[in-house]
Structures are given as C-alpha cells and as structure tokens.
Amino acid sequence: MELLRPDSLRLPSRHAQADAAQGDIEKARSIGDRASLRFVDWIWHISGSVPLAPEQSSDEALGKLVPLFRQPGTSYERTGDTLTFRKKDPVAQDKMSVFDDGILRIEKAVTGSVLQYHLTSRILLLCFLAPLLFLSFAGLTLVAGKFEKPPAKESKKKKDEVLPQNPIDKFLGAPAPEKPKKDGADKSEEDDNKLSPTSAYVFAALFASLYAVGRILESRLIRALFKKKLLES
C-alpha cells in the first residue's frame, strides 16, 4: 500500500461533511478553499511519521499510544488502523495539550509499517497572529498619544522644592535628592513612557520568535513522544 501523503491524512473535518451535503458548485469551491489553505495551514498543522519497530502490529502500536489520550477533556476513537482524537481545554499537564485534534494512522510501506500523524493546534495559530494584535495595540497607543494634551507650563509648587534628606540617609551615604526638573519635564517623560508603543512592538517581536520556536519545538517533541511510546516495552 502506498504511503499516505500528509494531504490525505486530513482530519474527518467539516470539509468532508460539507462535501457530501453541498452541490457541485459549492463542492468545487470547497476544494478550491482547501487548495488555498494548503499554503498556509502549515502554520497550525503538524504532520509527520515515525517508523514502527519490525514485527510491531498496528493494533499493538495504537494500543501503546492510547494512554496519551486518556486525559481530562480528551475524546478519541479507534477504527481499524486509525485513531482520531479531539481535546477541549486540556489540562496544562497533558503532554499533548498543544493540540486540539488530530488523526493517527498506521500505514504499510516497503520498508515496514509507519505511524503517520496529522495534528492541529489552535495555540500555534493564535501565537502566529499575536504579533498582529500587539501591532494594533501599538497603533492604538500612537493614536492616543496624538490626542494627548501637551504638558501644562505651570508646574506644581512641590516640583520646585528639593526633597529633604533624613540625617540617617546622609550618614549612610545615600545620594542626596536632586532638584526636580523644571516645567514638569520629569512628569511628561513618565507620561511619554506610558503612551509609548515600544512595549507593544517588543511583545509583537517576542510572539513572532515564540511562534518560530514553538512550531519547531512542538513538532520535534510530539515526534519524540510518539517514538518513545512506540518503543516502550
């Protein structure tokens, strides 16, 4: 039997149900949608394969993986050589909590049996989109800053006064308080910080890097987890 391509390991998704129900035109459109999604769905889809040990039957292999799906909020179904699962609000301690649903199938290749998997992860998609959200916050902050009134010329009376220094602090060598800057310059500097988009930009960059790390890391971790479970005696 030919090895399954990742494309044919699509989840028993809304697409399949929709195809059956819709007319030819809508069906064609649906196929078109799927084709276009193929270029972007790597963002939140993770596929891969793990070779099975020689002589390991598909039943035995799936049996070893089943404990991974006996978790709170996880439902799964085994049909022949295929296992499908779905998770709702998995606990943080669930080793597969990154994934929301997926399909695992044992395929026979020339070199031996192989576990093929195709998993989807909403958190990967959200992490991918998070930079856009933070960039929009940066935009919002910039707009808010434009409407902000310039600092008042008249500074408060207390600003003109140097704060007293307690003799104990003087004795211990703490720096003497300096005279506050005139015209409330220090206050406006503080306000500028609060209305600065810098933190939004920093978080946008942070989430972009976290996405790159997560996409690679989670792909490797899940492969290692499946491999470890399949090799367990």
Place this chain on the structure above:
Amino acid sequence: MDGVLVGKRLIGTQAPVTVGWENIPRVEGGPVKQFIFTWFQPTMLFALIAFWYYAPNSIAKTSTAIGIGIGFRVLLLALEWVNPRYESWRLTWKELVTDLFYVGLGFTVIGLAEYYIGSDAVIEAVQHSFDWHKLAWFTGLPLLVQAFLISFIFDFGQYWMHRGMHNWYPLWLPHSVHHYITQLNINKGAVGNPVELFLIGLGVGGFFDFLPRAVLLAGAISLGIGTYQHINVRFNSPRWWRFLFYTTEHHSLHHSQDYESTRSNYSNNFIFIDRMFGTCIDGEAELLGMEGGRRMSISEQMTYPFTEGWKAIKERFGRPVAVPAE
C-alpha cells in the same frame, strides 16, 4: 478526605493540601544547592534594596527598574528549570505563550486603560489639589521607612481588595478566572480576565511618585518578595522570612482545589497582614484550580465574568418561567 483543623476551619476536605511548615518538603541535593536555595531570597532582597538605596540619581529611574524586573524574572525562570517545586508544574511552551500574552496585555492596553480611567487618572487629579506641605513629616523620614510604609499601605489595600474579591460575587466573577490556573509559574500572576487585571492594578503606589527613590525602593521590596507568589521553585525559606513575608507555599494553598484553603493568604508581600486578620494558613498544595482542575481557554477567560454575570442577573431578576397547571 478528613481535612485538618486550623483554628475553627477544616482545611483540605475537598483536595489534598499540606498544612504546617514541618510537613513541607525541603530542597533535595548537596550542601551547595541547599545553601543557594536557602539564602537566595534574602540575598536578592537585600541586594535590590542596597542597589536602589545607593544608586546614583542618574540611573535611579523607572526604566532601570523595568530592566531589572525583566532580568530578575528571566533568572527565576532559569531557577524553575533547575529546581522545580513540582514536576507537574513544569513550564511548557503553551503555558509560556499563554502567560506572556497576559503579561503583554498588562504592558499595553491595560496600562493604557489605567492611564486614562484607572488609578493614574485619579491620582493625577488628587495630586493637583493637594497641599504638599502636609506631607512634610513623611518626606523627612528615612528612605527605608518611607519605602516600607509605601509598600505596606499598598499591600494593605491589595489585601482588602483581594479579600473582597473572594467575598463579593461581582468582584469574584473577574477574579475567578485567575483561579482556574492549574500550576504556578513565574508569569502566572498576570493570567486573568482583563477587568480583574485592571482592578488589581488600581492602587495608591502612583500617589507617591513625588518620592522617586522611596517608590523605587518600595518596588524593589515588592520585586524581592511578591515575585515568588507564583513560582515553581522549591526554597528552604528561613523561618523569619516565611513568618513575615508571603511565600509560594502560601499562594499554592490559596490556589488549591480545596475551597476552604482558597479563602486564606490574601496579601501580596507581607503575610503578617493575613496573620493580623486571622486569614493566614501556613502550608502548600500541588493540585490547583477550580472545577477539579479544568483549564480555561483564553477565549473563555475573556468572556467568563460576563457570561456568568449575565446568568446570575437573569436568575435574580428574570421573569419566572410559567409552569403549566397540571
């Protein structure tokens, strides 16, 4: 579960908890590791205080404090990796992303909201109409006394705000979301509904911004004590430390799946405030969360207070459903 009687309260009847310092595990490992994880907290606190006490005016500013805060949290993340309190609380990529999302909200939109409609706006108005000479006695106090008083006043307010959240349903609704976390990690304090994050951000700290060095020192005290609330690190905190200051142990109990345990340990930095009002329980818990440890998705965390609030309003004020007569 039988539970343990603490004062008049039965603790741990719904989920396992450990009560009493003598029952809490110690750091495992050689003498060097024991030494580090016993003295890390006091050393860092005194180092932070010393830095802000002696730092020249040119570097004693908010941006330096933010930099130190970020660096300190990165160091604590490394400690979580080296010496976790519980393996089941290990930080995963997903948890890190979720936590940082909330940290990001705090630094951006929630900060903006605080600036316009939160305590920043109120404090600005109060400061404009205040006779500053009335505070001369305060500004003349030694710096460390000023810093302690600022920290204490802030923590005292936080204690009652937090206690209020656990005792008044409209405040509990936004706070409840934070109690759905199932493990403690360094950024978990930021996880919650934005309404709660806004409420918890309300404080009097900004009121003292005319005392820049005292405020920076107060911030250092908060960083050196309060940061350990949500952390997955096992420390052998010295006896005097855990008597005076809030610890991870206290906060894990506050987040326990046992309802009675959650009604304790409300302060942020100074656990003696809880001791003063009889709400302190010394102990810890591993199983955290609500509804048996159900994890909330980010979308539910955003909407939960509103959907639950709407249900409560309908229940209370809604028209009774007509029941057909038999």
